[in-house]
Amino acid sequence: MSELKITKADILEATKGMLQKQLYVVSTRPSGRLEPVMAVLEEHLDFLVQLGKDGVLFGAGPHWADDEHSWNGEGMVILRADNLADARQIAAQDPMHSSGARTFTVRPWLLNEGGIGVRFDFSTGTYTVD
Numbered sequence: 001m002s003e004l005k006i007t008k009a010d011i012l013e014a015t016k017g018m019l020q021k022q023l024y025v026v027s028t029r030p031s032g033r034l035e036p037v038m039a040v041l042e043e044h045l046d047f048l049v050q051l052g053k054d055g056v057l058f059g060a061g062p063h064w065a066d067d068e069h070s071w072n073g074e075g076m077v078i079l080r081a082d083n084l085a086d087a088r089q090i091a092a093q094d095p096m097h098s099s100g101a102r103t104f105t106v107r108p109w110l111l112n113e114g115g116i117g118v119r120f121d122f123s124t125g126t127y128t129v130d
Contacts, residue, residue, distance in 0.1 A: 018112040024087035030073035036101035043095035
């Protein structure tokens, strides 16, 4: 008996009409101690802000530990890129990775479901994100 093989084309057909936005998820974790992570944190954040300005960054942030109160140095970055090789090249340029403070993996991710709500209040010039 053979194992069922599901292809990208199968998924795209099954999710026809959904967003089908190809993104890339960078999972990042400390290479060792947290001191090197903290040493390049400001450069890392500046790098991410620039990726956002360039339209490359979809989202990023830390993964809390299971106690939801501490941080073990892990995080996730979601990139817009033309392909997996480009996403890996972008991730490698992050000061966290180029300095050796963290290691990373990159996986292709197809965004189909979900949503985001943004409310702008014109009278106060404020906004909320749901």
